Amino acid sequence: MHRFANPARFLKFARPATGWLLAIGLLLTAAGLIGGLTLTPPDYLQGETVRIMYVHVPAAWLGMAGWAGIAGASIAQLVWRHPLAAVGGRALAPAGATFAAICLLTGSIWGRPTWGTWWEWDGRLTSMLILFFLYLGYIALAGAERERGGEGRIAALFGLIGAINLPIIHYSVLWWRTLHQGQSIGVSGSSIDSSILWPLPLAALGFTCLFGAAVLMRMRAELAEAKVEARMRRAAAE
Amino acid sequence: MIARPKHQRLVLVVLALLAVLGAVLLAMWGLKDRAAYFYTPADVVAGKAVAGKAVRLGGMVERGSVKRDRDGVTTRFMVEDGEARVLVSYRGILPDLFREGSGVVAEGKLAPDQTFVADNILAKHDERYMPPELGNQAAEHKVGRTLKR
Numbered sequence: 260m261h262r263f264a265n266p267a268r269f270l271k272f273a274r275p276a277t278g279w280l281l282a283i284g285l286l287l288t289a290a291g292l293i294g295g296l297t298l299t300p301p302d303y304l305q306g307e308t309v310r311i312m313y314v315h316v317p318a319a320w321l322g323m324a325g326w327a328g329i330a331g332a333s334i335a336q337l338v339w340r341h342p343l344a345a346v347g348g349r350a351l352a353p354a355g356a357t358f359a360a361i362c363l364l365t366g367s368i369w370g371r372p373t374w375g376t377w378w379e380w381d382g383r384l385t386s387m388l389i390l391f392f393l394y395l396g397y398i399a400l401a402g403a404e405r406e407r408g409g410e411g412r413i414a415a416l417f418g419l420i421g422a423i424n425l426p427i428i429h430y431s432v433l434w435w436r437t438l439h440q441g442q443s444i445g446v447s448g449s450s451i452d453s454s455i456l457w458p459l460p461l462a463a464l465g466f467t468c469l470f471g472a473a474v475l476m477r478m479r480a481e482l483a484e485a486k487v488e489a490r491m492r493r494a495a496a497e
Numbered sequence: 498m499i500a501r502p503k504h505q506r507l508v509l510v511v512l513a514l515l516a517v518l519g520a521v522l523l524a525m526w527g528l529k530d531r532a533a534y535f536y537t538p539a540d541v542v543a544g545k546a547v548a549g550k551a552v553r554l555g556g557m558v559e560r561g562s563v564k565r566d567r568d569g570v571t572t573r574f575m576v577e578d579g580e581a582r583v584l585v586s587y588r589g590i591l592p593d594l595f596r597e598g599s600g601v602v603a604e605g606k607l608a609p610d611q612t613f614v615a616d617n618i619l620a621k622h623d624e625r626y627m628p629p630e631l632g633n634q635a636a637e638h639k640v641g642r643t644l645k646r
Contacts, residue, residue, distance in 0.1 A: 305622065338503060372594075
């Protein structure tokens with residue numbers, strides 16, 4: 260990781276990686292969605308609404324993975340003062356917030372025909388909404404701190420403390436009685452029949468690549484911006 | 498060993514994370530009953546749900562218990578959780594996924610005669626997903642794990 264303490268070295272890796280991730284992500288997402296929307300059978304109870312899963316579940320995973328990434332970047336920032344950690348945290352937040360929002364919206368659209376309600380304040384739904392609000396808070400805080408010339412330590416603390424929401428989301432359906440069903444895919448296997456399940460990993464992997472591409476693009480943009488600012492400052496001083 | 502600032506900070510962050518994680522898991526475990534979205538029939542029979550107070554009741558719709566009243570809009574059915582059963586009466590349109598042997602959450606009040614008068618019914622889906630031909634067989638003899646929690 261310390262290899263990338265030098266932004267030039269990071270960019271050497273990030274530039275080609277962005278394009279690859281974007282291409283592979285689009286391919287896998289297309290394969291997963293075409294499979295999920297046309298080739299799989301409907302569910303015996305839900306009927307066709309089951310297909311929302313192919314977007315909802317990867318979005319939920321990435322919404323949570325995004326904050327796990329922020330927490331990792333926060334540790335790198337607080338412990339090693341890694342120069343790219345704050346940049347990474349700021350780049351992860353909008354992508355994670357977007358996927359959390361997609362998860363909430365698709366879940367709501369699924370809930371109406373399945374449960375008979377758009378929204379209920381059960382443990383899973385509420386903790387996921389809180390995750391979305393945490394993202395908004397992080398984006399505002401990290402942006403404000405950067406504008407004042409801070410190193411991103413306050414945002415890192417927020418990112419670390421906010422991570423306590425992740426186990427709450429995960430265990431909410433296991434420990435609490437919720438309207439949301441329990442987890443279908445665990446270490447011991449899946450309670451989703453394989454004929455319905457197979458496009459899900461494709462879509463999840465595809466979404467993940469797109470997520471990675473978006474994060475790398477934002478990091479590169481911020482590094483480029485910093486370079487321009489430094490150059491202008493130097494020019495003004497001369 | 499000389500404690501370098503980097504290592505001190507690492508130890509501090511790890512300790513803080515462990516402490517916070519422990520606190521959250523303990524709090525979640527402790528809040529189990531309060532954070533529950535609904536009461537089970539066993540809770541209701543044990544008197545945990547106060548009569549006349551708006552609560553939710555969740556469980557499985559007992560097979561063969563769904564009956565429609567003569568007025569055509571009132572439905573009566575038993576909600577069970579393997580330990581106890583409670584009679585629910587509901588006036589209104591049931592959700593599409595309302596099935597015998599399937600999960601349900603009823604919102605309403607417990608009447609003094611221990612029937613649950615619902616003013617809203619939500620269908621609860623479980624974590625099993627399968628194609629129609631498999632599902633209809635499985636639904637005959639399997640009860641979702643959903644309830645056991």
